[in-house]
Amino acid sequence: MGDYKVPVKYLLSHITKLEIIDAPKITTKTIEIGSKYSPDFVCTPFKYTLGTMIESIEKGSNVLIQAGGGCRYGYYSELQKQILKDLGYDIVLINLVTAGITDPIKIYKELKKVTKINIVKSLYYLLITKKMVKYMDNIDDYIRKNIGFEVKKNSFIKLKNKMLKSFSKIKGYFDLKKQYKKYLNEFKQLKINKPNNPIKIAIVGELYTIMEPFANYFLEYELASKNIEITRFTNVDYLLFRKSKEVKKMLKKNRDIKYKMGADASDNICRTRMLCEEGYDGIIHIKSSFCTPEIGAMPIISKICAQYKIPIIFFSFDAATSEVGIKTRLEAFYDMLEMRRSK
Amino acid sequence: MNGYLGVDIGSISTKGVIIDENNKILVSEYIWTEGNPTEAVTKLIEILKSKLPNDLKIKGIGTTGSARKLIGLLLDANVVKNEITAHAIGTLSKYPNTKTILEIGGQDSKIILIEDGIIIDYAMNTLCAAGTGSFLSSQAKRLGIEVEDFGNYALKSKNPVKIAARCTVFAESDLVHKAQVGYLKEDIIAGLCRAVVLNYLNNVGKGKKIKGPIVFQGGVSKNKGVLKYFEETLNEKITVDKDSHLMGALGVAILSKNNKKDTIYNLNIKNIEFKTKGLECNGCANNCEILKIYKNKDLIDVWGSKCGKTFK
Numbered sequence: 001m002g003d004y005k006v007p008v009k010y011l012l013s014h015i016t017k018l019e020i021i022d023a024p025k026i027t028t029k030t031i032e033i034g035s036k037y038s039p040d041f042v043c044t045p046f047k048y049t050l051g052t053m054i055e056s057i058e059k060g061s062n063v064l065i066q067a068g069g070g071c072r073y074g075y076y077s078e079l080q081k082q083i084l085k086d087l088g089y090d091i092v093l094i095n096l097v098t099a100g101i102t103d104p105i106k107i108y109k110e111l112k113k114v115t116k117i118n119i120v121k122s123l124y125y126l127l128i129t130k131k132m133v134k135y136m137d138n139i140d141d142y143i144r145k146n147i148g149f150e151v152k153k154n155s156f157i158k159l160k161n162k163m164l165k166s167f168s169k170i171k172g173y174f175d176l177k178k179q180y181k182k183y184l185n186e187f188k189q190l191k192i193n194k195p196n197n198p199i200k201i202a203i204v205g206e207l208y209t210i211m212e213p214f215a216n217y218f219l220e221y222e223l224a225s226k227n228i229e230i231t232r233f234t235n236v237d238y239l240l241f242r243k244s245k246e247v248k249k250m251l252k253k254n255r256d257i258k259y260k261m262g263a264d265a266s267d268n269i270c271r272t273r274m275l276c277e278e279g280y281d282g283i284i285h286i287k288s289s290f291c292t293p294e295i296g297a298m299p300i301i302s303k304i305c306a307q308y309k310i311p312i313i314f315f316s317f318d319a320a321t322s323e324v325g326i327k328t329r330l331e332a333f334y335d336m337l338e339m340r341r342s343k
Numbered sequence: 344m345n346g347y348l349g350v351d352i353g354s355i356s357t358k359g360v361i362i363d364e365n366n367k368i369l370v371s372e373y374i375w376t377e378g379n380p381t382e383a384v385t386k387l388i389e390i391l392k393s394k395l396p397n398d399l400k401i402k403g404i405g406t407t408g409s410a411r412k413l414i415g416l417l418l419d420a421n422v423v424k425n426e427i428t429a430h431a432i433g434t435l436s437k438y439p440n441t442k443t444i445l446e447i448g449g450q451d452s453k454i455i456l457i458e459d460g461i462i463i464d465y466a467m468n469t470l471c472a473a474g475t476g477s478f479l480s481s482q483a484k485r486l487g488i489e490v491e492d493f494g495n496y497a498l499k500s501k502n503p504v505k506i507a508a509r510c511t512v513f514a515e516s517d518l519v520h521k522a523q524v525g526y527l528k529e530d531i532i533a534g535l536c537r538a539v540v541l542n543y544l545n546n547v548g549k550g551k552k553i554k555g556p557i558v559f560q561g562g563v564s565k566n567k568g569v570l571k572y573f574e575e576t577l578n579e580k581i582t583v584d585k586d587s588h589l590m591g592a593l594g595v596a597i598l599s600k601n602n603k604k605d606t607i608y609n610l611n612i613k614n615i616e617f618k619t620k621g622l623e624c625n626g627c628a629n630n631c632e633i634l635k636i637y638k639n640k641d642l643i644d645v646w647g648s649k650c651g652k653t654f655k
Contacts, residue, residue, distance in 0.1 A: 024628075025627075027627060027628035027629040027630075028628065028629045028630055028631075029628035029629070029630070030628070299550075302550065309463070311463065311464065324409070325467070327425075328425045328426065328427065328467070329425075329427070329467060331424075331425040331427075331428070332425045332427035332428050332462075332465060335424075335425070335427075335428040335462070336428075336461070336462045336463070336465070339461045339462060340461055343459070343460075343461055
């Protein structure tokens with residue numbers, strides 16, 4: 001998903017003896033294949049991942065890893081396994097999260113079935129990978145805040161691609177740290193033309209659609225091209241390593257909800273209130289169609305935004321969403337924020 | 344004298360207005376798009392030109408509606424704006440106190456909420472065309488009457504039938520059923536108008552606080568039946584301007600006035616050869632549908648590429 005294949009590939013290529021095949025870039029064809037073999041009313045991430053699986057198998061993979069998740073997504077892997085089997089593919093599918101729980105011993109056992117694994121070495125590389133994800137997310141946060149104001153077109157993207165390339169080849173923990181500092185510095189050197197108080201938009205919503213640019217029609221780039229500073233909280237570092245703690249903390253402080261609502265719904269509700277209090281110009285909520293936890297969160301989120309009079313817009317992305325329709329709504333949203341500012 | 348042209352190219356109809364410095368509409372025209380926006384606009388401009396006072400200089404052009412980008416290129420417009428903003432600006436210039444704009448056009452419908460003269464919220468129908476102009480006109484055809492007479496028929500009815508409003512297909516089968524059972528034509532038409540209102544309020548207006556003063560516009564606002572049921576359901580007086588179908592064009596004309604540069608447009612587009620050419624790029628599995636735009640045989644723009652390939 002997105003650029004996270006770099007750390008994942010790094011990890012697997014160092015701890016296993018398997019040949020790692022790059023998952024093909026998501027294209028229109030991926031989603032076509034995925035939709036063809038998926039139940040129609042399942043949420044879009046299922047279709048994207050199934051499409052990617054089939055394309056990867058056709059590229060030669062026979063072991064697939066599925067990340068799983070805290071909602072229906074947690075059961076997807078089983079269903080996808082069955083669909084692939086029915087299609088006649090003979091593969092091993094390893095699920096990292098089963099019914100909402102990550103069980104390292106179970107994953108280790110499953111991996112051991114297909115390859116040799118050295119536990120000590122794995123722990124070392126896991127540590128590096130964790131750090132790499134964190135560094136990537138830090139850099140991405142900086143990019144989101146500044147890419148809309150770049151002086152030279154594509155300078156941020158070019159540098160990021162260069163960074164990802166060197167990250168994929170780092171030699172160890174200290175090398176990673178060195179590279180990160182080097183690139184962070186280079187990013188800060190990139191020329192930007194940022195006003196003192198630019199329009200600030202935060203993006204909340206369902207994790208897959210937020211993190212996979214193809215699934216949200218490159219929404220962040222579209223916003224950046226309008227000179228907007230973008231904030232988002234959902235990234236892999238957050239989901240894997242900080243979420244459980246932070247959600248507990250947020251739920252304690254927040255009065256809108258008492259209980260967890262599955263996946264990221266409760267985070268997004270708490271976040272929305274924080275964002276409103278911080279005085280963001282607008283909030284964009286995105287999800288894939290039929291995402292149940294977020295559907296539950298939406299009425300609460302719009303109520304909070306109405307209280308603070310902060311504009312919010314909801315987008316629901318499906319395999320067959322009209323791009324023009326999204327653009328029209330987005331343009332209008334931007335106009336609205338600008339008009340509010342100038343009054 | 345200076346004038347500003349606003350063109351609103353919708354799926355069904357193409358609207359054009361020319362305003363003066365005080366946002367007053369000097370001339371306006373309304374024609375069918377008939378699936379060919381460039382031809383429709385060429386025709387529209389010719390008609391507008393024939394009505395223009397001689398000393399008028401066009402100092403700005405704005406485009407809106409679903410073909411705004413294409414026509415913006417054709418006319419070399421200084422403003423290309425989405426229809427939500429354009430409609431709000433147009434309406435506010437005439438009714439500055441408006442709090443809610445209901446708009447139903449040929450293929451889309453929207454609601455815009457306004458507070459103190461700025462948009463605070465809006466929504467647009469997403470996938471379904473139930474309750475829009477094209478649905479009404481196809482049903483008019485089925486019943487064998489002109490869509491323009493729809494409103495008058497509806498007002499005659501004393502007992503509108505209930506028609507399932509959720510979905511175009513269901514509404515149509517319900518309508519056929521009611522007709523075959525023997526209900527009066529005007530009762531069916533009135534039921535249809537009410538179904539449009541309920542569908543709109545349930546889908547587009549869902550969860551929005553509709554406050555007066557309310558303005559109703561777009562092509563369907565000319566339908567007195569729909570207006571009547573809106574007023575009944577919302578229990579508010581609703582304003583329909585005599586130019587309610589031109590608000591988008593008016594709005595974008597105002598925006599082009601506010602954005603004017605020192606160009607004077609001559610509006611001689613009749614002799615411009617404007618062509619588009621579609622192709623499928625086979626560079627990768629995305630198979631993007633590419634549209635090349637030519638003006639007098641010069642390639643002026645390429646749309647549709649997901650990867651940024653230029654095709655020049």
